[in-house]
Amino acid sequence: MKDQDLRPFLGLQRELYLKLIRQRTEREKLHKNYILQKGFLMDDKTKFVPFDYYCPKCKWAKRDEHLDPCNECLDYPAREGTEVPMKFEEASKG
Numbered sequence: 225m226k227d228q229d230l231r232p233f234l235g236l237q238r239e240l241y242l243k244l245i246r247q248r249t250e251r252e253k254l255h256k257n258y259i260l261q262k263g264f265l266m267d268d269k270t271k272f273v274p275f276d277y278y279c280p281k282c283k284w285a286k287r288d289e290h291l292d293p294c295n296e297c298l299d300y301p302a303r304e305g306t307e308v309p310m311k312f313e314e315a316s317k318g
Contacts, residue, residue: 269304269305270302270303270304271302271303271304271305271306271307272301272302272307273297273300273301273302273303273307273308273309274307275297275298275301275309278308278309278312279294279309281314281315282309282312282313282314282315283313283314283315283316284311284313285315292311293311294311296310296311297309297310297311297312
């Protein structure tokens with residue numbers, strides 16, 4: 225077969241691949257939301273960290289998420305005995 229004959233099949237293959245990726249991503253989101261809603265894998269002392277509450281108040285709030293210390297905080301979405309993020313430092317009000 226010539227390359228010209230394969231073009232429609234390659235386009236179809238790409239579309240199927242993209243569709244599978246979208247489906248997998250959606251499944252992962254649904255699974256994650258289900259785990260978070262049900263609180264699986266957590267004992268009574270473990271609490272989820274409400275980043276949407278603490279991050280704006282942190283002195284590191286303007287730092288990129290992929291840089292430390294923000295990266296370290298985001299690595300631990302649940303903590304034992306407290307809901308305060310691991311590297312949280314209150315911003316000065318001045």
